[in-house]
Amino acid sequence: MPKDTFKQLPEEKAERIIESAADLFSERGFSRTDVAEIASRSGVAKGSIYNYFESKDDLFMYVCRDGLARWREAVYGDIDKTWDVYHQIDHMFEKGAAFAQEHPKYIRLYLNVTASGMEEYAEELTPESEGHFAIYFKSLLERGIEEGIVRSDLDIPLTSFLINSLYLMFLLSLVSRHFQIRIKEYLGMKGSLDNKADEVARRVVDLIRTLLKPMS
Amino acid sequence: MPKDTFKQLPEEKAERIIESAADLFSERGFSRTDVAEIASRSGVAKGSIYNYFESKDDLFMYVCRDGLARWREAVYGDIDKTWDVYHQIDHMFEKGAAFAQEHPKYIRLYLNVTASGMEEYAEELTPESEGHFAIYFKSLLERGIEEGIVRSDLDIPLTSFLINSLYLMFLLSLVSRHFQIRIKEYLGMKGSLDNKADEVARRVVDLIRTLLKPMS
Amino acid sequence: MPKDTFKQLPEEKAERIIESAADLFSERGFSRTDVAEIASRSGVAKGSIYNYFESKDDLFMYVCRDGLARWREAVYGDIDKTWDVYHQIDHMFEKGAAFAQEHPKYIRLYLNVTASGMEEYAEELTPESEGHFAIYFKSLLERGIEEGIVRSDLDIPLTSFLINSLYLMFLLSLVSRHFQIRIKEYLGMKGSLDNKADEVARRVVDLIRTLLKPMS
Amino acid sequence: MPKDTFKQLPEEKAERIIESAADLFSERGFSRTDVAEIASRSGVAKGSIYNYFESKDDLFMYVCRDGLARWREAVYGDIDKTWDVYHQIDHMFEKGAAFAQEHPKYIRLYLNVTASGMEEYAEELTPESEGHFAIYFKSLLERGIEEGIVRSDLDIPLTSFLINSLYLMFLLSLVSRHFQIRIKEYLGMKGSLDNKADEVARRVVDLIRTLLKPMS
DNA sequence: AATGAATGAGGATTCATTCAT
């Protein structure tokens, strides 16, 4: 947890630190990131970082948690719960893609938490970040079934898991070299993915709709 | 690339080195792994590691490539191409689960390649490891459609991507703390996942079958 | 030398600072003591310490000098110069023991001044703290000889040195782990020294008397 | 405890490290001593120090223990147990003075162990270094009494303590600024003590003899 | 005068890699 001094910081300065830290952690991973560089990039002294955070670990945890919250907010923030399931999923993919392209670093942080040797962080962050989604998707599907726009013979929890997995893989494809190469292998794409993100998003949502909708 | 001296090593010794390295890289990640410890665990001198490999990077790359190959072999090695698509997918999940439980380290290595700062490795390894799967899944689906057991209104490349994503998420759930917590959130499970791996595998395959089979 | 601001401080606040500083310096030594902790323990701001003292060195010096003065006062404060030499020595040991047990920190500070790298402090403090004793003991012995209760064949300065050395070693044994272990080795004692301090003091004074009194 | 690598070092190199470490620790104390400087002074790389010792603590402990052993050896090494008590004490003071003048650092290390915050070291080293002396002095006095050259009305353990205290104070006076100033206050000396060490030693031994010998 | 945030030099320790034996 950040120290009180961090909370009292001018927002602009705090933001600079978080940005630099997120940049570096997401580019290089936890171990390869140097606290001194975070400091110099954000224009504060090395010692100051330790006035704000207990340790590099503490800073990392804060940055991850903060990044994941921004991600959630960007995606869910302006969702209208009255929309139908496909509309909401479509919105999530669209907003997710926009967020991934604007702030790839916050999504890359996700990969830091999944990495080997980061179990300690996962233990704390994963339930926070995934719990919401799990409940959200499940209730979305249930309502869809009630409304007759989702087939009723599905294993709901697993279908939620499926949708989220697709969602995750899609976003990671926009921010991680590995997942980018991977998706291009599957979709037979060449060149940058960036200008096709929306198109791919639409295809994914279409596929989901095709698979979920009741048989006519 | 390993040096020639490595290739001339007694198989048993080479294996000991690869095992120790895979153990450590998969538990701690690249940066946190100490070459000296790999050496001592495998009973060779630290200097010897540098007789066999150009650098820690080189060793890491070799270990990852080797681990991914073992994974592929375990899953595809004894597949019968005449089986139908659902049978083959079922086999993949079953073998995959067994492999993940017997050699979690080789699957954890996958996460190392996806991590931040590992782009250099992804660049080389990802095409090798994912290319196979992509082609394999696509041809599987195409044959399924021809045989009339897979609905024909699907976006084949994307459906391949979907199946592989589910497959990946399932296996990662067996070996990574993050993905384990995540899947348990979705499936509402408590306690260890290990003794329910087969059950979950079956559920996933069932879902895939439900979604893919043509509407009656 | 403390700044003027320190002298104008409410006595209670000044005392709190001195106490905390003496506590910490005496427990951890100069280098291992953190100015910030002195401040927080005495309930003042870190910056305030620097309003009162030029530097950590300055504070340390003041605390040592003050502590040694308290020690002197406790031991000599209520001595009656008309008592005979043995009575006065007995009183010194008794009061010294009581002081050592009540305020071990002030005696531990002595050890900080004797330590390596502390020559600068010794240069200033030692003459102040030892000068008194030297003169005092010598005149005490001289009077004892005149009165015929101390043998006249002694090397007076050296005998003063001897008595003070014993005195010092006795008190240090009450406050320093090293000297405590040491005296227990010599006296064959087990367990805590604290409840036997008076007894040992008496034995030491007895020995001094035995050695110094004229042959009958 | 030093690592095996240290034990395998050429004696000359090991000696250089011990010397530099003893020099610095004894001049500046533990905390103020920089491992990097020990390394550079002994002409080895900083990292090498950590090949030889677990930590700065470990090195410090080794150096202290080694120094105290050298001191003991210098003083006791060539003592003839058939000599009478005064002869042996005389020899100890003489050799002790010579050692203190030749290798003041090893005696200064003693002060590091007595310092605040060094209890951990005292716990281990003090029994080793003082145990010998305690037993030695007591048996010396007992034999002296049997032989009729030491008065029989003494508190033997305490007298041993007294002699050792004098011995210690005398040696510390030769190597520590504080104790040097102190002894000069008592003995009324000016200028350097060094060229008068033998004379003072003789005076101390004379005083001991005067005090201990039976009354005629 | 009081505060406590900001600073950056300093210091212990780690570890990939080299190299003499």
Place this chain on the structure above:
DNA sequence: TATGAATGAATCCTCATTCAT
């Protein structure tokens, strides 16, 4: 070829001191 000691750059964190409020 095998070894493991030697190296020193890299990195986390501490802390005395300053200074703006």
